[in-house]
Amino acid sequence: MTLRRVFDSIVTRLLVLALLIVAVGSVSRYYALTNFLHEDLSKVVEAQQLALANYVARDINDKVAQREDLVIHLAAVLPPDLLRQPSRLQDWLQEHYQYQPLFSVGLFVVGPDGRSIADYPPKAPRRQVQYGDRDYVRMAFQGHAYIGRAAIGRVTRVPVLPISAPVRGADGKVAAVLVGVTALAAPNFLDLMQHTRIGDYRDSFLLVSPRDRQFVSSSQPDMILQPLPPAGVNRLHDRAMAGFRGAGITVNAKGVEEVSAIASVPRAGWFVVARLPSSEAFATVERVKRFTLRNTLTALVVFTLFSTVGLYIVLRPLFQAARHADKMTRGELPLEPMPIRRNDEVGHLIAAFNRLLHKLNDKQEELARMAHHDSLTGLPNRSLLSDRLHMALAQAQRKDAKLALLFMDLDGFKTINDNLGHRAGDKVLWQVAQRLAGIVRQTDTLARIGGDEFVLLLSDLDDNAPEIAQTVAEKCLEAFDTPFLVAGSTCKLGISIGIALGDGMSTSDSLLQAADQAMYRVKKTGNSGSATICL
The missing domain is CATH 3.30.70.270 (Reverse transcriptase/Diguanylate cyclase domain)
Incomplete structure (x- = not known):
């Protein structure tokens, strides 16, 4: 057989055409599939991150609100005459602290001179501290309950959150300030967020105070109470500081691309950030790309080999159809429609066989449904x-x-x-x-x-x-x-x-x-x- 006959052969043309179709289709599917997966997965991951951020934000908001409401209530019911009786005032604080111990560090009352009148649990150094410069004390003396700036406690030396409320005298004027202090890492406060991770990512959550321009808490300990990055470093963070709440893809201060979601903690004016690196969020897409490329090349090689051998069978469709049907009757192949390669007598025969097989499958499905469903109600039996x-x-x-x-x-x-x-x-x-x-x-x-x-x-x-x-x-x-x-x-x-x-x-x-x-x-x-x- 000469080379010209080989190139002119319909077998060669069919083989080349089939390879081209498979190659073009594989490449098209490769790009279309990876782009689709990336876009679709982006929406899913952003929605998941936002749901997680909202959940954490609601939990934190409830805990902060519970503590602020408690301080306001205690300040409202504190008898003004106890402000001149420190020992009785301490007993009063002890009674109410033990009844609702939401403040892990304790409760204390600050007088007009900025010093503690009484506290519980009692800590001697607290009586020596001047609190007049603290924001939560200044605001409370102006008549407002206030969630203070998270800071290192002067007595406990650990990150704490103070919450204050004004104590009014008999004349209705602010006579003192009641302060409740909770350690950020106290059980059932922010400890869960600090120890929770998304996947294998260590720095999964951030709690941000726009008012104080600081990270109140974080799942990465070295970021707690740290100042916020300057504007322009993180585009999505800048939008969050301007009021944006939602999810998106951004580059953080460390230059790592991540999927971030922002949710508000309205009671404190904070917001929660749930973060996940894009490399981890879209790891599935990269695996699919490698898997698709590897299997495409393998499929092309296998297809070439099998197509060359299979063309001999293509020239004898009747024998192939007979062998196929015979194997199905012996149970070697599943009962499925056979491919119709030619619109001739053999093709019409295979089409009739496929229609018969379709009816048989319908009957089997009906019998299977009758075996597993109640005939009266249609419910499972x-x-x-x-x-x-x-x-x-x-x-x-x-x-x-x-x-x-x-x-x-x-x-x-x-x-x-x-x-x-x-x-x-x-x-x-x-x-x-x-x-x-x-x-x-x-x-x-x-x-x-x-x-x-x-x-x-x-x-x-x-x-x-x-x-x-x-x-x-x-x-x-x-x-x-x-x-x-x-x-x-x-x-x-x-x-x-x-x-x-x-x-x-x-x-x-x-x-x-x-x-x-x-x-x-x-x-x-x-x-x-x-x-x-x-x-």
Whole structure:
């Protein structure tokens, strides 16, 4: 065979054309996929960071507000005559400090001369300190409650946050200042933010005070109480100082690109920054790029080899189709439509075979659905519920999550069957299924496992599983407040619910049994059709 015949051969042309199509398609997908992943992942990461920043900001805001409200309340109820009796004033501070110990460093009262009158817990050095120069003392003497600048405590020598409120005398004028001081690293204050990381990134959170131009707290200890960087170093930080709240990609003061989200702490005038380096946020994109490139090259080599050999089969499509169909009948290949390479008699035969196979698959899917769903309500049956319960337990074990099982039995259903007939009862069951299905989430499973028995599986729950299960159960009970319309008349039904809570260590049988027993304990109370729930 001469070279000219090789180049003129349709086999060579088909092979070259196929390689070009695959190469162009692979390169196009490579760039399109990586760009799409980067843009899409940017939105997802920014949304996640913003949600996390909002959560942390709300938590900090609640804790600061709780402490400020407490100082204001204590200042309002402090008897003015105690200001002239330091020992009794100290007893008063001790009583209220022990009742609500929100201030880990303590409470103290500052007189007009700027010195402490009394404090608790008592610290001798505090009596020698002049507090008149502190911002929170000056503002309180002007009649305003004030969240002071976070600083190193003069007595404790650790980062603290002072909060003050004016104490008014009998004449309504400010006679003293009540100050509560909390260590930033005190339990149940800012310690959680200081020790929390996003992924493997150490410096994940920042708490910024625009008023004081300082980092109030940080998950990186050496940044706590440090001054803010100058304007122009971090574009997104400058926008945050100007009032921007949201998420974006920026370059921090260290020259590292990161995804940052900013959320307000309104009570103190601060804002929280949740940060994640772009290298970590978009690590998936880089892995996909390397994986795609490596597999594209491998696919081209493999395709070239197999295409050269496979062209012999392309010239004999009838034999190939026969062998393909034969392998499917023996179970060596999955039952799937065969490719149609030519629009000739063989192509028409393969098309007819594919249509027949499609009908067979439809029948199999219908049979599979009938085997796992209740024919009356369309809900999952006991078999499918068992499968999903096993999956939910496995997922709970992996994620250390919780789940809940609600076993529901209708009260008064037998009366409808006896008086109106089974057809009316079936209509009621269908209506019950529709009402309950409108309550559950898409990730939950509502199943009918018996005549008038339903089971609701709530999966992937957190430590609030009892409250969530209780809420869902109450919604189920409310769904039965409206009478059911059947056979031209209204019927009132009740429902008894038993709830079982579990985790990754539970078994499906034990959960079902516990929920069933809980439901029967409700039944035995004699309040048939009541809204009583037994946990």
